[in-house]
Amino acid sequence: MKILLVGNGAREHVIAETLRRSKRCSELLVFANKVNPGMEALASLYHVGNLADMKAIQAFGAEHKPDFAVLGPDNPIADGAADVLAEIGIPSVGPKKSLARLESSKGFTRALLEKYKIVGNPRFRIFKNDEGLEEFVRDLGPFVVKTDGLTGGKGVKVMGDHFSTAEEGLAYAKECLSADGQVVIEEKLTGQEFSLMSFCDGEHVVDMPPVQDHKRAYDGDLGPNTGGMGSYSSGKLLPFLTEDDLTQAHAITVAVANALRQECGEGFKGVMYGGFIAVKNGVRLIEYNARFGDPEAMNVLPLLQSDFAELCLAIVRGTLTPEMARFSDRCTVCKYAVPEGYPEKPKKGERIRIKELPEGVSAYYAAVDKKDGQIVLSSSRAMAFVGIAPTLSEAERLAQKGVECVDGPIFYRRDIGTEALIGKRVEMMKELRG
Ligand SMILES: Nc1ncnc2c1ncn2[C@@H]1O[C@H](COP(=O)(O)OP(=O)(O)O)[C@@H](O)[C@H]1O
Ligand SMILES: [Mg+2]
Incomplete structure (x- = not known):
């Protein structure tokens, strides 16, 4: 099969x-915004274009006629690739x-759950003007304000984290209203977050192992x-989940x-995360x-034991079964190396060197540039390192060894996947559940 992959981050690298790894994939074509050195080495043809240009993606498809495409990033999906x-x-x-509104409009998804009486929504309301806004906020207690569109993770403000008083939250809500004509206000929930990604062929839903990401x-x-x-994963469950x-x-x-x-x-064909x-x-x-x-794809895809190209084909054909998505039960830890100063004032253009990786560690390129044959930082997350092992502590040790192989002005989180941090999460849930 000839497969077109759209995107160029660490997610697309994995x-x-x-x-x-699939015997069925004879040609891999990549349509990217820029060169990902890892992906370039895997591609039969690597094309640098513009991921925001739907006509260019279509023209590339028309020229090369792949059997199907795999779409990586949120923006081209929301734009209709x-x-x-x-x-x-x-x-x-x-x-x-239209189906991608599941991600591109937070209001759409909240309203969808409500309309179809699906449990899982917090108390929320979608406002199109500020009528009743103040009363609703006073009534909610701690609350969250959400912009409606794709904002690269910058549109959500949480009371206690991003603002401290109701007045500040209301001011942000009004800002969103005048910018987008719509804002979602919801109750602030307390607990432990996790990502459950599922393959969906429009009808059948097959889950991947759950993962916990670390945003801070x-x-x-x-x-x-x-x-x-x-991020980390530990087989079928996470330590704090039932x-x-x-x-x-x-x-x-x-x-x-x-x-x-x-x-x-x-139906929705793709990954419902x-x-x-x-x-x-x-x-x-x-x-x-x-x-x-991203990072979660790097936790789960290396654990996939069944054939990924076959799985993708089943998604587009609507013939997905659970046997097509078999995962190993091993534990994984992924750590990102990011530029010093990230995310506010990230270093850019500075060279990084990667020492030889220890056995059992995988590395994935995210946002790096090549300058005179050298790898340099490009202001966003640079590289991810993944350890896979029978236990979380062993997987953590491997990921840590991997991220330590980067020489240059970067930093990373030491604590992701460690017993100390995971223990805190388990304790928190125990206390919450009483
Ligand atoms: N109702 C909520 N209660 C508590 N925290 C929330 C709530 N909604 C969002 N958050 C926090 O804000 C983060 C970002 O919100 P999210 O809806 O995932 O938007 P995005 O990923 O597009 O920025 C979440 O990961 C979570 O930590
Ligand atoms: Mg989120």
Whole structure:
């Protein structure tokens, strides 16, 4: 099969690697914004274009006629890459624009759950003007303000984290209203967040192992929010989750897949990535993304034992079964090396060197540039290192050894995947559940 992969981050690097493990993938074409040195080495053809240009993606598809496409990043998915490819007969692992509202509009998803009576929403309201806004906020107690569109993780403000008084939160809500004409206000939930990504062929939903990401920049969950500093997984469950939590999260995704099909007249084909939070009495939905997570893809795809190209083909054909997505039960830890000063004032253009990696560690390129044959920082997350082992502590040790191989002005989180941090999460849930 000839497969087109769209995107050029670490997520797409691990997608490329996993497709390349398949005997069915004879040609891998990449359409990217810039060179990813790891992906370039895996691709049969690596094309640097513009991921925001749907016409260019379509023209590339028309020229090379892949059997199907795998869409990596949120922006081209929200902009309709699946639609322009479908117009010329190329199916995608990645939803059409209308279905991608699951991620690109937080209001759409909250309203969808409400309309189809799916449990999992916190108390919320979508405002189109400020009528009743103040009363609602006073009534909610601690609350969260969410911009409606894709904002690269910068549109959500949480009371206690990003603002401290109701007045400040209201001021931000009004800002969103005048910028977008819509804002979502919801109750602030307390608990532990986790990512449950599921393959969906429009009808059938098959889960990947759950993963926990770490958004804060510094150890101890301090500092500004980032694209994700690292993540871990531990087989079928996470240490702070119960089987019942996972069953609830799965049921929400199944119900949402059905609701989407009814609402949009066709099914969601791709990855439904539920951002869930385990709370004192069950599971709630924080948001959906319409693609693999980055870093989460690097935790789960290396564990896939079945054939990824076959799995993708089943998604586009609508013939997905659980046997097609078999995962090893091993533990994984992923740590990102990011430029000093990231995310606010990241170093850029400075050279990094990667020493020889210890055995058992995988490395994935995210946002780096090549200058005179050298790898240099490009202001966003630079490289991710993944350790895979029978235990979390061994996986953590490997990921840590990997990230220590980077020479240059970078930093990383030492604590991701450590017993100390995971122990705190387990304790917190124990206390919450009483
Ligand atoms: N209702 C909520 N209660 C508590 N925290 C929330 C809530 N909604 C969002 N958050 C926090 O804000 C973060 C970002 O919100 P999210 O909806 O995932 O938007 P995005 O990923 O697009 O920035 C979440 O990971 C979570 O930590
Ligand atoms: Mg999120």
